[in-house]
Amino acid sequence: xxxxxxxxxxxDEDLSALRDGELxxxxxxxxxxxxxxxxxxxxxxATFAAxxxxxxxxxxxxxxxxxxxxxxxxxxxxxxxxxQRTAAEEGGGEGRRAGRESPAGRGRAPRRPGRSFAVAVxxxxxxxxxxxxxxxxxxxxxxxxxDTVAQRPVPQVPSSAVRDSEGLAAHPADLDALSxxxxxxxxxxxxxxxxxxxxxxxxxxxxxxxxxxxxx
Amino acid sequence: xxxxxxxxxxxxxxxEDVRLMLACRAGDDVAFGALFRRWSSPLLRYLERMVGxxxxxxxxxxxxxxxxxxxxxxxxxDARFSTWLYTIANHLALNELRRPHRHREHRSADGDDADRxxxxxxxxxxxxEEAIDTRRLGSAVEQALSQLPERQRAALWLTAVEGLSYAxxxxxxxxxxxxxxxxVHRARSALADNLHSGA
Numbered sequence: 001x002x003x004x005x006x007x008x009x010x011x012d013e014d015l016s017a018l019r020d021g022e023l024x025x026x027x028x029x030x031x032x033x034x035x036x037x038x039x040x041x042x043x044x045x046a047t048f049a050a051x052x053x054x055x056x057x058x059x060x061x062x063x064x065x066x067x068x069x070x071x072x073x074x075x076x077x078x079x080x081x082x083x084q085r086t087a088a089e090e091g092g093g094e095g096r097r098a099g100r101e102s103p104a105g106r107g108r109a110p111r112r113p114g115r116s117f118a119v120a121v122x123x124x125x126x127x128x129x130x131x132x133x134x135x136x137x138x139x140x141x142x143x144x145x146x147d148t149v150a151q152r153p154v155p156q157v158p159s160s161a162v163r164d165s166e167g168l169a170a171h172p173a174d175l176d177a178l179s180x181x182x183x184x185x186x187x188x189x190x191x192x193x194x195x196x197x198x199x200x201x202x203x204x205x206x207x208x209x210x211x212x213x214x215x216x
Numbered sequence: 217x218x219x220x221x222x223x224x225x226x227x228x229x230x231x232e233d234v235r236l237m238l239a240c241r242a243g244d245d246v247a248f249g250a251l252f253r254r255w256s257s258p259l260l261r262y263l264e265r266m267v268g269x270x271x272x273x274x275x276x277x278x279x280x281x282x283x284x285x286x287x288x289x290x291x292x293x294d295a296r297f298s299t300w301l302y303t304i305a306n307h308l309a310l311n312e313l314r315r316p317h318r319h320r321e322h323r324s325a326d327g328d329d330a331d332r333x334x335x336x337x338x339x340x341x342x343x344x345e346e347a348i349d350t351r352r353l354g355s356a357v358e359q360a361l362s363q364l365p366e367r368q369r370a371a372l373w374l375t376a377v378e379g380l381s382y383a384x385x386x387x388x389x390x391x392x393x394x395x396x397x398x399x400v401h402r403a404r405s406a407l408a409d410n411l412h413s414g415a
Contacts, residue, residue, distance in 0.1 A: 015401075016397070016400050016401040017400075017401070020375055020376070020400065022382045044408065047408040047412065051357065051404055051407040051411060054357040055372070055376055055407075058261075058358055060257055060260075061260050061264050061270065061273070063260055063277075064274060067277065067278065068252050068256070071252060071281050071282065072245065072248075072252075075248070075285050078285070078286070
């Protein structure tokens with residue numbers, strides 16, 4: 001047999017839900033019927049109401065006057081930083097696109113239009129002049145041992161691409177003493193990747209040299 | 217049980233929140249400022265009760281709104297703005313409470329404490345006096361509230377004070393409605409017992 005106290009316990013959790021309007025209608029009717037005849041549960045419901053009233057009556061903290069401006073300032077700061085990141089990414093993207101078109105452009109700001117082409121034309125012209133010079137005018141110097149030649153850095157740079165302080169083309173033997181970085185600086189290219197632009201010119205040089213020998 | 221408790225003026229207010237948040241999502245900072253003014257005070261009140269520290273609560277209000285702004289493009293008006301706001305705030309409050317070097321003003325409640333025994337309230341706890349900032353907490357109810365496990369405290373506050381439904385509170389606290397029902401009842405019972413003992 002269920003005692004009155006046990007019956008109250010079976011309703012207890014639902015008293016809160018009843019107060020919060022969270023019971024299904026059928027269960028709500030059951031609980032309300034019990035409460036109507038139970039002084040203990042009526043008192044408990046009244047206490048719950050007092051608790052809620054106390055909670056709602058707690059003093060609301062005063063929001064600091066400058067809190068909104070601080071939040072808006074941080075939002076503005078984040079927006080600026082985000083815009084800068086986006087701009088940097090877009091700049092990097094263009095640089096990467098330029099890099100795909102020209103090996104010299106990777107990872108840098110876009111270069112001036114036509115600059116790579118102008119450099120290539122100048123180098124090709126100089127290479128052709130050197131070919132003529134080597135093949136027709138200048139006699140070859142002493143040959144280096146084969147193993148020394150094999151140890152030269154690859155790719156090799158056509159001598160015409162490098163000029164000394166007087167603007168004269170350096171001797172090919174001098175080029176081997178220069179590091180790739182020196183070569184890059186000497187020919188006013190931005191990185192070693194630019195060396196790739198002129199590597200193919202070696203083919204022209206070799207073709208020209210063989211032609212000169214044929215003619216000699 | 218389960219439907220949001222929104223009607224009349226509350227419904228109009230909820231619609232206005234959604235309108236402002238959609239404007240904010242579209243890049244309107246004026247709308248964001250309006251949302252801040254509408255919600256900063258209740259949010260600060262909630263966070264103060266959660267972390268028991270006015271300065272920390274203020275920082276959390278800032279951080280909550282920054283998160284709202286960062287996530288504005290992902291906002292979907294499927295639920296009340298307040299539910300979304302309190303979900304973010306609750307995460308931040310729980311993180312704050314779990315910071316290792318933080319003085320633990322409140323009872324820890326790792327996991328779901330809905331099934332735990334009701335806690336002893338202020339007066340029964342040897343740490344009660346040191347745990348409560350008596351400069352700011354004026355009433356016995358507030359003292360008792362600060363001694364509740366954090367999830368009980370959050371569930372009762374969100375439903376009884378902020379007017380969230382059990383479903384909304386469950387979403388905010390990432391638990392079930394059944395659990396919220398138990399959390400709210402335990403919290404309310406504990407405070408009721410405290411009122412009686414203090415009477």
